[in-house]
Amino acid sequence: MGAGAPDERALSLPPIPLARPDVGEAEAEAARRVLLSGWLAQGPQVAAFEAEFAAHVGAAQAVAVCNATAALELVLHALGLGPGDEVVTVSHSFIATANAVRRTGALPVFADIESGGFNIDPASVAAAIGPRTRAVLAVHQMGMPCDLTALARISEAHGLPLIEDAACAAGSEVLSDGRWRRIGRPRGLAACFSLHPRKLLTTGEGGMITTADEALAKRLRRLRTHGADLDAAARRHVGVVEERYLEPGFNMRMTDVQAAIGRVQLARLPQMVARRRELARDYAGRLGAAAPDVGLPREPAWARSNWQSFCVTLPEGVGQGAARIALAARGVASRRGIMCAHREPAYPPGTWACAPGRGRCDCAGPRCTRLGRSERAQDRSLLLPLYNQMTEADLDRVTEALVAACRS
Numbered sequence: 001m002g003a004g005a006p007d008e009r010a011l012s013l014p015p016i017p018l019a020r021p022d023v024g025e026a027e028a029e030a031a032r033r034v035l036l037s038g039w040l041a042q043g044p045q046v047a048a049f050e051a052e053f054a055a056h057v058g059a060a061q062a063v064a065v066c067n068a069t070a071a072l073e074l075v076l077h078a079l080g081l082g083p084g085d086e087v088v089t090v091s092h093s094f095i096a097t098a099n100a101v102r103r104t105g106a107l108p109v110f111a112d113i114e115s116g117g118f119n120i121d122p123a124s125v126a127a128a129i130g131p132r133t134r135a136v137l138a139v140h141q142m143g144m145p146c147d148l149t150a151l152a153r154i155s156e157a158h159g160l161p162l163i164e165d166a167a168c169a170a171g172s173e174v175l176s177d178g179r180w181r182r183i184g185r186p187r188g189l190a191a192c193f194s195l196h197p198r199k200l201l202t203t204g205e206g207g208m209i210t211t212a213d214e215a216l217a218k219r220l221r222r223l224r225t226h227g228a229d230l231d232a233a234a235r236r237h238v239g240v241v242e243e244r245y246l247e248p249g250f251n252m253r254m255t256d257v258q259a260a261i262g263r264v265q266l267a268r269l270p271q272m273v274a275r276r277r278e279l280a281r282d283y284a285g286r287l288g289a290a291a292p293d294v295g296l297p298r299e300p301a302w303a304r305s306n307w308q309s310f311c312v313t314l315p316e317g318v319g320q321g322a323a324r325i326a327l328a329a330r331g332v333a334s335r336r337g338i339m340c341a342h343r344e345p346a347y348p349p350g351t352w353a354c355a356p357g358r359g360r361c362d363c364a365g366p367r368c369t370r371l372g373r374s375e376r377a378q379d380r381s382l383l384l385p386l387y388n389q390m391t392e393a394d395l396d397r398v399t400e401a402l403v404a405a406c407r408s
């Protein structure tokens, strides 16, 4: 056996998954009550979930939808974007971010990420803004808040709406005017959350949009249900009245079953975030001691992550694929760093542009020299297992496996 071979003990232990939803009896009971209530689709539970979510993050309005991709599409659609328009965003994100822009017909213009982190670089955003730019779409990557203060300043200076892809960021916080504020009390026009099981707060599938703009919220509620001026729950209460369809819309509704689960999850969110912060601290302590050449995620002084994911950077000379195989051999799941949309077959040249280039990207093939930090992050980083039920022993096992993976 070589130095990198796992020992017998590691092989006999149950595998450690990358993530695991934290859903229990209380959520099951809430879903059961709705299932037996006679009202399953969007109704009173969705309305209550929206009110509670808005209050939790400190937003005037919250609009529930079927997932975060739909949330992004709906907000971008409401801005009236179309062919010839550009939206500045990142390539280094789950592909839904860029796809939402393309669905409107607008061109995604990719800013690079910051050095030493995985979030959008405000300087790169400033360089990417041009005469066709209609919005800035910033991502709180893996739950780590991006620099909203700088991004809001740049967006405001150009008169552009700032939209937050907060898919991963339920429970994350930023320091603003000397106070910690939850992501979702939107710094810009709107923030879009995902409630997919891979995120902290889950309803199976689900999304939530928060905004301070009452008129926008009203329009989003209409657009999510075919553009109708009255939804089914409202019609039930007002007796004999026919709805009107004011504009072409979508069916992007959340069900009451999901909302009931979400309400329980939301009440538990502060505990879940506290647990993640504890785990992230423990990870950092263990890895800092045992594997000092592994790059740890950095949390700026003005940010508090919800630690949706724990993403490390591999030491020079340690291959990502080899490291993942060595971890898997020890029963430890992992994932490559966050993808880059511009390197996928769905994004051939001409379907996107990069900063600070204007118009069509002139980079050849799937590599873009202006997105070097994004590409390096995808190639050199690794997501380690992180979920609320992890034990000290699990953290030890992951640490040992990573040390061994770096040595082999």
Ligand SMILES: *Cc1c(COP(=O)(O)O)cnc(C)c1O
Pocket (backbone or CB within 6 Å): 067, 068, 069, 070, 093, 094, 096, 097, 139, 141, 165, 167, 168, 193, 194, 195, 196, 206, 207
């Ligand atoms: C998960 C995720 C999405 C998509 O969320 P869905 O609810 O699955 O549509 C969008 N953006 C980012 C950054 C994500 O991580």
